[in-house]
Amino acid sequence: MFSPLVAELIQGLRVLPGVGPKSAQRMALYLLERNRQGAQQLADVLARAMLDVQHCESCRTFSEQSLCQLCASTARDTQLLCVVESPADILAIEQSGSFNGLYFVLGGHLSPIDGIGPHELGIPQLINRLKNKEVTELILATNATVEGEATAHYIRESSKVFGVKVSRIAHGVPLGGELETVDSHTLARALNQRQRYA
Amino acid sequence: MFSPLVAELIQGLRVLPGVGPKSAQRMALYLLERNRQGAQQLADVLARAMLDVQHCESCRTFSEQSLCQLCASTARDTQLLCVVESPADILAIEQSGSFNGLYFVLGGHLSPIDGIGPHELGIPQLINRLKNKEVTELILATNATVEGEATAHYIRESSKVFGVKVSRIAHGVPLGGELETVDSHTLARALNQRQRYA
Incomplete structure (x- = not known):
């Protein structure tokens, strides 16, 4: 009506x-x-x-310029490259204030059933970027999901030939989290990857 | 970012x-x-x-025509006029399939503190419509809230001089409602307005 x-x-x-x-x-x-x-x-x-709004030519995040603000900045450490699934992840990491390198946005995770393979995620472009040896450390910050882990694993394997240092963000009990409310998979990971006091 | x-x-x-x-x-x-x-x-x-999209000249609902579809229809009973607060209420009543008259949309309820008086709700226009005696029954279907009741009361008082029959939609236990989950105000109303079996 x-x-x-x-x-x-x-x-x-x-x-x-x-x-x-x-x-x-x-x-x-x-x-x-x-x-x-x-x-x-x-x-x-x-x-x-x-x-x-198109994609930044360098990092694939959304931008109406051919290079996004971060990639165009001269104040960032170009030796560190952090791989994330979504542009929203860049915002989250920037807000943590603990990363000064550059990003690469996959725009998703590997999902063969949906026809999303390495090409759709720009992984060839990412690998290409490792060839000029400017990047010394590749930080994999895909989600802590099965798909995110598989995607991180794939990128790790693909980048081995370039001798670049590859790392994965830490997983464990979130700060402020009470142990009894944390799921058992996370707790198992937190125990397995315990850090020894220096 | x-x-x-x-x-x-x-x-x-x-x-x-x-x-x-x-x-x-x-x-x-x-x-x-x-x-x-x-x-x-x-x-x-x-x-x-x-x-x-503007307001229908006759019933004040939203319409891009000067007369909305319902007011322009020849299939409706022009002797019945149902007063509602919002255009969404028209949809709800039409979906009930139990009303074939016309509507008048107030666009809110009386709220002196927000500067919403009879004029803002088009009540003079509504009263004006009663003057030509075409409408024989005015059905007040404002919300069952304090403000909706006050608005219904005001319209009832304002329309008394025209000798039109004025009614209020029934309030009580909703169909399918279990008594123990119905609030006490509604239960009190349902008891007070009990209907005797014919």
Whole structure:
């Protein structure tokens, strides 16, 4: 019982992840009632971003420039290269404030069943980058999932011939985590990879 | 660590109700990675809807036509007028399949503290409509909240002079509801307004 254009708007909002029919309806009515200007601005930035945002030629993160800000920066340590699954992971690591190297974004993990192999993840481009010997350490920061581990393993094997140091981020009990709330796989890993006091 | 345009897109998505920084980031990356075409269509319909969707001249619901589909229909009983708070309520009542009259959308409820009085809710327009005596019954279907009750009460008082029959939708135990899970106010109402078997 919504007008055709309102119904089309509700349907259009359902492209957003996690937005079902009820949420889309609530969003459409909210925007029409309360924030038409904000919605106009959203329409404008959506159109521009979908047109202009491409991948950084160097690290494959999203960027409207051919080189992203980090890759174009002269303040970063170009000997360290950290491999992540998603652009969101770059944000998380940058916010930790403990990494000053460059990144490489896979854009996912190996998933043969979905047709996602090394080529789709840009792994040939990554390997190519190791050839000029500028990178001395490759840090694998894919997710701590089965797929993330498999992807890290694949990259580790592929990069062996270049003599580059390859490392994996540490896994274990999160800071502030209480032991009784940590799952047993994580606890097993934390015990196996215990660090001896210096 | 997102490029300026991606950051602008994330910010733009936050105009949507219930979308915080994390959800906006997830939506932006999802659209860029997976569904640029859908996002372009969303941008297009957002822009058109914000520009073209206005209020139906007769019932005040959202419509890009001067008269909405229901008000323009010749199949509806023009003697029954149902007053609701929001266009979403029309959808809910239509889906119940038990009303064939016309609607009037207040677009909220009386809330003096927010500066929402009878004028903002179009109550003068509603009262005006009672003058030509076409409407024989006014059904008040505002929400079963304190504000919805107050708004219904105000409209009931304002329409007394026109001799129109005024009714309020029934409140009580919802169908399928178990008594022990129903709140005590609703139970009290259900007891007070018990219906005698014919």
